[in-house]
Amino acid sequence: MHRHIGFLVYPGFVLLDLSGPLEAFSNVRHYSTGGYRLSVVSMTGGEVRSACGLSVITEVLRAEAFDTLLVVGAPEPPEGAWVMELATAIRRLVGDTRRTASVCTGAFLLAASGLLDGRTATTHWYYAAQLQARYPAVRVDGDRMWSEDQGIWTSAGMSAGIDMSLAMIEQDLGKQVALAVARMLVVYYRRPGGQYQFSSLLDCDPGSDRIRSTLSFAREHLRDKLSVERLAEVANLSVRQFGRAFASSTGMTPARAVERLRVEAARPQIEGGRQTFEEIARLNGFIDAGRMCQSFLRVIGRTPQELRRGAREVDALPLPARLEPAPRAPYRKAGR
Known part of the structure; x- marks a missing residue:
């Protein structure tokens, strides 16, 4: 059918x-x-x-x-x-x-x-x-x-x-x-419906050089303590001015943005299955694996354990055989 x-x-x-x-x-x-x-x-x-x-x-x-x-x-x-x-x-x-x-x-x-x-x-x-x-x-x-x-x-x-x-x-x-x-x-199979549209944060143009440079700084320093005060310092704004400017440009708070950046960076490492959750948490600036789990639930609605298990199940699936097309009739010129 x-x-x-x-x-x-x-x-x-x-x-x-x-x-x-x-x-x-x-x-x-x-x-x-x-x-x-x-x-x-x-x-x-x-x-x-x-x-x-x-x-x-x-x-x-x-x-x-x-x-x-x-x-x-x-x-x-x-x-x-x-x-x-x-x-x-x-x-x-x-x-x-x-x-x-x-x-x-x-x-x-x-x-x-x-x-x-x-x-x-x-x-x-x-x-x-x-x-x-x-x-x-x-x-x-x-x-x-x-x-x-x-x-x-x-x-x-x-x-x-x-x-x-x-x-x-x-x-x-x-x-x-x-x-x-x-x-x-050649596309990523595991993007579920509940995954955030990361382009709204990672690929957006905030319209402000200060906010843009702050986002770049955060991506490059995920292992560091990225407090609002530290990010405001990078933007060369007061904490109050920075909070307003950031929310206006990205539609979210600085803390929420940093959390999403860390989840996005950690996800491939989790699905790759080569490192422990504690190691991944440390590499991406989470306090510990428990806090990382809470962030994943907030951002994409799934735990790291579920993601790793799902990735292994997908990788273990045998692919169906590629169907061969029906043989074509031999080409004949008109009139023969």
């Missing part, structure tokens, strides 16, 4: 929001006979231009049953009269659709359709507050990589769409197939 997935695009969509999930689902064919039938659809059909200028050819969105409908995102939250037209079309389709999903700002279209009312959803960290303000009935969690609530899936921006797609593949076909696809795509 091939599950039919419709990828819904519109003018100005983000190409990676489409191509990332599309490649993930497409690569399933190498490892499972129960794969997917993939269609890129739009309201009008035909050529649809992406934000980067590359166009894709689409089919007309029809009132047909998809197994999964995935709405891609755009560089900015969709606005205009066409939004409600598209949201209404989405609403009509979901009655016969097993799964509905969005990548990045595609969540604004799901919210406009009313599908996210009363549900937990995520989007790109930069637009989470705007989604919450525009649609107060939605429980927006802007920290999550992806979220699933009663068959409605939403993900953060860009590469997070691949993480969500891998989770769907695992749900449909099992962990072994999802792992094989992740390895084929």
